[in-house]
Amino acid sequence: MSGLFYGLMFTPVLIVAFGFLVNLFERGYTSLAYAYSPELFDTDARSLGTGFSYGLGRLSNAAGPLVVTSIYTSSGYRSVFSFIAATWFVGALVLAFFGPRTRELATA
Numbered sequence: 001m002s003g004l005f006y007g008l009m010f011t012p013v014l015i016v017a018f019g020f021l022v023n024l025f026e027r028g029y030t031s032l033a034y035a036y037s038p039e040l041f042d043t044d045a046r047s048l049g050t051g052f053s054y055g056l057g058r059l060s061n062a063a064g065p066l067v068v069t070s071i072y073t074s075s076g077y078r079s080v081f082s083f084i085a086a087t088w089f090v091g092a093l094v095l096a097f098f099g100p101r102t103r104e105l106a107t108a
Contacts, residue, residue: 003088007081033095040099 002025006018038046072080 001085004081004085007084008078036099 002018002021006015006022009015009018038050041049068080068083071083
């Protein structure tokens, strides 16, 4: 939500506050995801998954600006921030759905 609010604010103080929160949550999420996800799989699956996700990430870094530009020109800046917030939300859902459950970790 802070990413969406960051894009919708016009008051400088709120822009800085929500920009700080976006950066804080993004850095925390990224560092935790990189530490958390590889430990779920054996070495062969880990290296395949890491290589695949890294390659997919590089492709999305190349295509992302084109998608954002297209959304911006057709719908405006609010749609861009809504799109980014939606992609972060989908990422969180995927992690919550495919990640291990707390009970499973306690019994392992």
